[in-house]
Amino acid sequence: MIKKQSLRVAYGEALVELGHKNDRLVVLDADLAHATMTNIFATEFPDRFFNFGIAEANMICAAAGFAHAGLLPFFSTFALFGTGRGYEMIRNSISYIQLNVKFGLSHSGLSVGEDGGSHQSFEDISLMRGLPGMTIFVPCDPYETRKAVFAAAQIDGPVYIRVGRPIVDTVTTPETPFIPGKANVMREGGDVCIMATGLMISYALAAAEQLTARNINAAVVNFHTIKPLDAECVLNMAGSCGRVVTVEEHSVIGGLGSAVAEVMAGNTGAKLRRIGIQDKFGKSGKPEDLFNEYGLNSENIVNQCTELISRI
């Protein structure tokens, strides 16, 4: 059992495991292999690893080229440079024809910390979610990261895996199912449903625990797949709890909160609160300090749930 690991290490190790099973796998990076941890793959399979230097646009189109030639390319860089600088390459060269390219992008969200706002991506899910046919996985721990890599390889089409930088506790087990497009109910509860994704899952579970002291039974659902979103689960939980709070390490514009709101609109009378980055850029600081300042902590989840319940 792994207790603690960084998702990026889990990502690098999963690529190695996949590489042994699938000899069509090739991995591409843009001078960040020591940060995205594709260097683990590079060491094991030097002939199947391609470093393109600090040239993301070229790397992404090269990945498209590999897919056109029948190989299975996974490319990596930071989430901001991959989905941001590479947006139009992903859109036209990959997504437009549903090309079989996967990208695991690390250093997503606020947890990048000290590097600051120029490196913290809060818009990557939003950018990728707007692309027809794109699958988006946001794993919450090392086990889910591994499963996301294997699930991505099974899908015929583009897949974005959002990988975080920090070392985190595991909250799932090797046996926890990971079915693309199917959310996992991690905790039952009837008063409010906390719908979370990625690193926010552990905070959501802690908040649900704290809410019991206030006699509030909170359900917690893990949306490891943002697209396609499990709409059935959203509506079932909204129906049974009547109140929904979404939590994500991403802008509330275009991420999980938006996706849930789109499903709920016109289909349920349940109330919704969205926790996430409130239309702001990031800044330098220790990840934990930033999480507190931006309201990405269990205290804020507890407060938002309580407030939502007290509203008539």
Added chain:
Amino acid sequence: MDTQQSLTEKARHIRGDIVKMLYTSQSGHPGGSLSCVEILLALYYQVANLDPQNPKMENRDRIVLSKGHACPALYAVLVDKGYFPRSDLWRLRQIDSHLQGHPDSSKTPGVDVNTGSLGQGMSIAMGIALAARHKKADYRVFAIIGDGETQEGLVWEAAMAAAHYKLDNYTVILDYNGLQIDGSNDEVMRIRDIVKKFEAFGFECFKVDGHDVDAITQVLQKPVEGKPKFVCCRTAKGRGVSFMENQFGWHGKAPAEIEYLDAMKELGIDIND
């Protein structure tokens, strides 16, 4: 104008501040900060027309640190020039510090352009130079880039435009330390003869020892007409701290306490200074 002797001393103190800053914040980029100290000293002390009392002076020369991760070096120089107090340095990268992990022109006095995403600074600087000419302003624009950074296609788009518009108020300075994150330039993605490339793009090119402030100054002051200028500064990544020198592993890692103490000792700087 400062003498070479005092600038050599300054370089040593700036390096001490860089190491101390990174140790204090326990994050940041030592290698590329230590390699561009003399480039910054030549610009800020000998070449550029600036007024620290009036950071937004309209006709100031613009300096754009396109390799933004090296900002600890820039911050230490800005302190020495009097843009903000030295004690700010010890809050590098902390929450609510104006000294961000990458240069932020909306927060830090003396920073003209925000950078951090490689390639963009050189292009923005080209735009400022073109705008200056358009406005008939006579200030100059200097962009400092990394060798790994030249792998970005954007660098060559900017180079093409600078030559096309005959921007002789625009200078690109390369911190040619031969290393990037995953190894040497040659291992990661060969950039081959970088000077010939800029020449082919239409720049007037110079090569200089990137740790010799006077030599850099001389080249920067050479008049060039009708063309942008490119200055290739041969440098050592991690310069001044022997165990960091020419080690790509020191690109983005903060020193531990013992490494910090060793580095300060080697630089001859009292840690309480």
